[in-house]
Amino acid sequence: MTLSNPERRAASAANVFQSRVPGVGDFSLRPLAVPDDMPLLHRWVTQDYARYWGMQQATLAEVSDAYHALQQGVHTDCYLGLYHGEAAFLLECYQPAHDALAAHYPVAAGDIGMHFLVAPAETRIPGFTRAVMRVILDFLFRDSATHRVVVEPDVRNAKIHAINRHAGFVYQHEIDLPHKRAHLAFCTREQHQAARQSAGQRKEPA
Structure with a gap:
């Protein structure tokens, strides 16, 4: 992956997680920086491929305000994912008990939501x-409190349904959230490990 100068500049903060995915390469995660990362993120979320992110028409100021609010909250954490030191993905982690999702299933201790x-x-x-999904799940499950x-x-x-299922997510039922019709799906530590083992036996990338 060859990314532009903003991605390279965004890779400068301290990493909180590092991982190597065989056949793909080196990944790391660091906290998302507001406002420094916002021009980069604005460029991502306003493109057509990111239409399910729901920010295609957002201005730079609106993106900055949204992530500033998330970072100020105590129930959400945002990270920038790096590939070989260059910005490559965004990760949002949240507590389902404090989200609209809590109205749609019995939240259990050790649950964590992510986008x-x-x-x-x-x-x-x-x-x-x-490979990105594998890194994300490895990062989340490194915390023994995450079940x-x-x-x-x-x-x-x-596309994301296929990625989720490959990673070990088990789909439940459809739900109506305030901004979308969604599929609810869960992945336990054991399901993720089983999916990794199965992928390795098939000799598939990531």
């Missing part, structure tokens, strides 16, 4: 998004 968005790539790498990862992707987003 992620991969950067627009200039050079496509086979298996890259699967299950919860996602609620838009029902129309066929």
Whole structure:
């Protein structure tokens, strides 16, 4: 993946997690920086491929305000994912008990919700998004208090459903959230490990 100068400038803060995915490369995570990362993020979220992110028409100021509010909260954490030192994806982690999602399933201790968005790539790498998902789940499950990862992707987003299932997510039922019709899906530590083992046996990337 070859990214532009803003992505390279965005890679300068301290990392909180590092991982190597065989056949793909080196990844790391660092806290999202507001306002420094916002021009980069604004460029990502306003492109057509990111339409399910719901910010295509947002201004730079609106994106900055939104992530400033998230960073100021105590129930959400945002990270910038790096690939070989260059900005490559956004990760949002949140507590389902303090989210609209809590109205749709019995939240259990150890649940954590997440959203992620991969950067627009200039050079496509086979298996890259699967590798990003693997890094994210490894990062979340490194905390022994995390028992299950919860996602609620838009029902129309066929690509992410395939990525989720490959990573070990088990789909439940459809739910109506304030801004979308979504699929509810869970992935436990054991399901993620089983999916990784299965992918390795098939010799698939990531």
